[in-house]
Amino acid sequence: MDVLQGLDSGEKYRWEVKGLPYAVELPLVRLPADGRTLKIASLNLVGQIRLNRDLGRLLAAKVREVVGTMDDVVMLTVVEKGLQLAQVVAEELGLEAVAVAYNRIKPHMEAQRRPVIQIGASSITSGGKFLALYERDMNLLARGRRFILMDDVVSSGGTIFSLADILEEVARQKDMPAPVIAGVFCAATEGEQSPLLPAPVYGLGKLPEPVVEPE
Secondary structure: OEEEOOOOOOOEEEEOOOOOOEEEEEEEEEEEEOOEEEEEEOOOOOOOHHHHHHHHHHHHHHHHHHHOOOOOEEEEEEOOOOHHHHHHHHHHHOOOOOEEEEOOOOHHHOOOOOOEEEEEEEEOOOEEEEEEEEHHHHHHHHOOOEEEEEEEEEOOOHHHHHHHHHHHHHHHHOOOOOOEEEEEEEEEEEOOOOOOOOOOEEEEEEEOOOEEOOO
């Protein structure tokens, strides 16, 4: 099998995905987490044109298999590492737009004049953070009846819980029925996902469990 070689130095993990005609070299990186150090295989899709294209096509096929018709479906994703992947998937599915949760309130949102939703979130790679959704994406979500949540990697599920909270808040503000989440889709899962996640998780591949480094 061919290998898409990483340009990072140091230790590598060879990641293989069914249907992908090559393996991917991922750097092993160390992250601080609750006073400990975790070693993880880092799947960073930002700027990876070929990899996003190939994974996106595979993931779009998975969405079709699980969800069926895209009528009344809206995708919700989060910046930034999974955004390019989500755009490829959306294009393959024929979706014209994707709702995006940002990692902070930005000036163009005009939060003093327009509605903005802000929700707390956490993840292994980003730690504690906030997700913000502004008027345009709130109105896009209001058009949907079924929803798919998209991220690059799903580990504990903290980001997914926050996206589900955003959906519920949009439904409340727009007087919509309770949102139906048709599935959570990602390039890879990592570790054990919470059994309380709002929908089944469908990943193309699996990353190794994070390892706690000895002090």
